[in-house]
Amino acid sequence: MRQLLDSDNIRIRSCLSGSEERVLADDVLDGLTRPFKEIPPKHFYDARGSDLFEQICELPEYYPTRAEREILEHRADEIVHATRAGELVELGSGAAEKARILLGAMYRAGTLRRYVPLDVSEQALEDAARQVVAEYDGLMVDGVIGDFERHLDRVPRRDGSPRIVALLGGTIGNFPPGTRRRLLRGIRRLLGPDDRLLLGTDLVKDPAVIEAAYDDSKGITAEFNRNILHVINRELDADFTPEAFDHVAFFDRRNEWIEMRLRACRPQSVRIEQLGLRVEFAPGEELRTEISAKFTRPRVEADYGAAGLRLERWFTDARERFALSLASRR
Numbered sequence: 001m002r003q004l005l006d007s008d009n010i011r012i013r014s015c016l017s018g019s020e021e022r023v024l025a026d027d028v029l030d031g032l033t034r035p036f037k038e039i040p041p042k043h044f045y046d047a048r049g050s051d052l053f054e055q056i057c058e059l060p061e062y063y064p065t066r067a068e069r070e071i072l073e074h075r076a077d078e079i080v081h082a083t084r085a086g087e088l089v090e091l092g093s094g095a096a097e098k099a100r101i102l103l104g105a106m107y108r109a110g111t112l113r114r115y116v117p118l119d120v121s122e123q124a125l126e127d128a129a130r131q132v133v134a135e136y137d138g139l140m141v142d143g144v145i146g147d148f149e150r151h152l153d154r155v156p157r158r159d160g161s162p163r164i165v166a167l168l169g170g171t172i173g174n175f176p177p178g179t180r181r182r183l184l185r186g187i188r189r190l191l192g193p194d195d196r197l198l199l200g201t202d203l204v205k206d207p208a209v210i211e212a213a214y215d216d217s218k219g220i221t222a223e224f225n226r227n228i229l230h231v232i233n234r235e236l237d238a239d240f241t242p243e244a245f246d247h248v249a250f251f252d253r254r255n256e257w258i259e260m261r262l263r264a265c266r267p268q269s270v271r272i273e274q275l276g277l278r279v280e281f282a283p284g285e286e287l288r289t290e291i292s293a294k295f296t297r298p299r300v301e302a303d304y305g306a307a308g309l310r311l312e313r314w315f316t317d318a319r320e321r322f323a324l325s326l327a328s329r330r
């Protein structure tokens, strides 16, 4: 691993090599040559995509961020008290906005020792690290620049105090059921007997409320969705016309997940130079860009069970829109 930053209380290492475009290239080649075209949602998040996602979090229709923050603000002390955590590992830490609520509670409890953020964005990780060490006296940051689907084995060993491994924001919902359980099994391997997983899950509710959250009136989510085409154009020398694709978001009632798609408004032929590939879209043909699963408590318990985990605590916001749960190894 590449050492990027090493100061008294910040260490940041990278698992990413110069060949990250390879991952996008493989996903695009795979996804656009399938019978039903599909690109995985992790490719939304270049600088513009991350910025658009932050704007989404502020939208009146997009409730998950506020609902999760409400739970964290009410329950952080209780979570820290129940776990006696000295260490917080956060998968997909971003700007560490949510982590700060937990770190604050750990600091007040006198247990805070180390924060281990893992994120693909070097800039976000470094900014977050500098901020939290300035805020909490004595805190060590041991950051990992990487992708939690591939680099969980690079998370540093436990430092001896109980650890919380957090996957927040409802990100787990991006993974279809089989992949989701595989990811949970991988996370389980980071846990000792005294450690806990803290997982954020959006909950099943009135489909109209969910659909509005993924199809806002300002069209920010539509721009976020089309951003994946801008990413492919730039990184793989493609010639998508993003405006020629309509944003589609619907709640699949049988699977209880949101699907986002991009629908070709007219027939299109797209050249992806770096893949030596031409892709045809029939008029109205759709490309799936995201699923975002909505959960019930029994579904979370079943996923935990299948991954060798046990649900221990379940917290929701007052309107039961979102849940945070604590799980331990079985």
Ligand code: AVJ
Pocket: 056, 064, 169, 170, 171, 173, 174, 213, 214, 221, 290, 291, 292
């Ligand atoms: C970052 C995966 C939690 O699924 O709600 C927001 C991404 N997509 N609006 C979600 C997203 C469209 C978000 N997660």
